[in-house]
Amino acid sequence: MSAHEQFAEDLALHALGTLQGDERARLEAHLDSCAACRQELADLRGDMALLAMSTAGPKPPQRSRQRLLNAIAKEPRVPATASGRASRFNWWAALGWTAAVAMLIVVVQLRRENYFLRESVTNLGALTSQQTLELANAQRVVDTLTAPEAQTVTLAASKNPQPQGKAFYLKNRSGLVFVANNLPALPADKIYELWLIPPTGAPIAAGLFKPDAKGNATIVNPPGLPPGVEAKTFAVTLEPASGPHDAPRGTGVMQGGA
């Protein structure tokens, strides 16, 4: 996904927090509707993190650690309850798309976990934190797949072979899992794009994807989806790989109403 060239330099300044006035207002208005530029902004902040990592300096004094621990001890929080969570894990009993996608997520999480164990055996406390982080992410995916209020949308084409897609969408958490199969192989200069189409307003870009050799593809929680947006329809279009990807311009492949 490529950002709009006319905003490229302003995006860098915005990431650094130095863009002001009309330029900033214009860019922020554009960001509201452009997933590609939001992704570029996130990438630029990633670049800023790399620069931070190169900043060498002394360790903080020991008193800072104690100061922090004293401060958080004064602000204890009631642990979040797990009510309602246990029953959601009954999704294991479900068949078909839901179980297949959820298993994929679990496998990915376990592979990450394995890597982390190998790399960080000396830091078990931090390891526990990282694992719970990843479980929280997996839980978000599971919620998207299983929550009663999640929308499930099947997309189908009218021609043979029949590409099929299924979207699981949880609007209040911006959770979206999309799986597709039987997709025709892409020409070199094309790419598929998923769109969330609200009842009113322009379609919202929900991720670019390329199918594997068997025509299968998956999108999990694409970045930049605004929270709380109602989905009327999901659609897939065939777009130029070079973009722009902020609005559907190519040919329709399949769509389905929520």
Added chain:
Amino acid sequence: MALVSAIRAGDQGAMAALYDRFSSVVYSVALRVLGETGAAEDVLQDVFLQLWRNPGAFDASRGNLGAWLAVIARNRAIDARRKRKPESDIEDVVLSVTPDMVSDADRSRVAEKVRGVLGTMSAPQRSALEMAYYEGLTHTEIAAKTGEPLGTIKTRIRAGLTALRKAFQE
């Protein structure tokens, strides 16, 4: 990425573990921006307290925690240096970064590579990037300081940032 569930659940031990892991990065960048240990310690405290108070601000699906804390620290330090209120909520800082920075060894490798890329930049480009990053100067201020055209400064800042990313994509 998301934030640590243990912290969300109020686990102070998890907070201490995270501090032990990432405080050096947070403190280093704050100290580089502010040049004064007391002010850097205040930023260090503020960054970790923000995480404690609002662990949901960090989305684990969208980035790694060390990188996110480093960017929050840089932004908070710039706010302090410029004597202004924080310009954005920590929830708004969404980032994506390619290299793994889970272990100390990962972070050392990243730091070494980034320093290598900085070493290959021209002096004017590196200077523009560092003035924007460590001093929080706007492109207008940098142009006034260096006598270079505004457009040139903008281009140098963006090219400097993206050069770091490209080094990890090769």
